[in-house]
Amino acid sequence: MTNQLTPETPDAELVRLAKSGDLDAFEALTNRYEQRVYGLAMRMLRQEQDAEDVTQQTFLSVLENLEGFRGEASFSTWVLRIASHAALKIIRKRKGLNTFSLEEATEPSDDLNSIPHPEFIADWRQSPEHLVERNEIRRLLDDALTRLDEKHRLVFLLRDVEGLSIQETAEALELSEGNVKVRLLRARLQLREDLTRVLGDPARQLVRAHHHHE
């Protein structure tokens, strides 16, 4: 093979080469996304062995199904979709459930009354930039994530941590965009609530007025 692969070679080109049997191109794609897949799996599962299984399964599945990948979604979205499904499967197995579904139909409707109101409102004692440098923060963040419903957690991880767009997140999870938006809002609000209870300054707690502001 005489293809010049560089870090700038676009995914689509690597995919094209890999489909024609170029192992270097396939390895370049793997190198590009393995860390993200592993990170996503660790945040979903919090268990190294399971995260490794998900990562390996994901790239084996990429290898197996590459011909079928038509590029309707971007390669990264496709890979993260495969990884999400693999991680969910493990979660279901842990819970003793065999069915796999994100249960779009049972989602509560998107009306304003169903959105939980912020309860603990206070400025944080420290800026996120300071907090990120503290080691114990990882545990705090992971605990907060674990308390989220997995359907909310996945949407938050793909959209806010992996940086997928609403549309890409919807594609990856086979949900409607409206559904992704509701889940994202719930996830963000719940994480905020959780973190504020730990990081918020009680001396600067605010009580929301009972009347509605016009």
Add this chain to the structure above:
Amino acid sequence: MKCEELLAMLNEYVDGTVDPAVCVEFEKHMAGCNPCQVVVDNIRQTITLFKDGQPYAMPIQFREQMHDTLRKKWKEKFPAK
């Protein structure tokens, strides 16, 4: 705009995809409602914390073993190359 309406628009505002006219209403509300202002700040801080948090490093030994497995599978799939 009421607090509830602001809450419903929170994502769009934080992500910068809100309609400019709505954005003005949103900011007008926040200027007069400190709890809403703090919630919006907190949401931004929450996202930043998760986004900028330390990534999980994949164990090197696992990585090597996975690449071996993938290469083996690849050769089964494309025996000629």
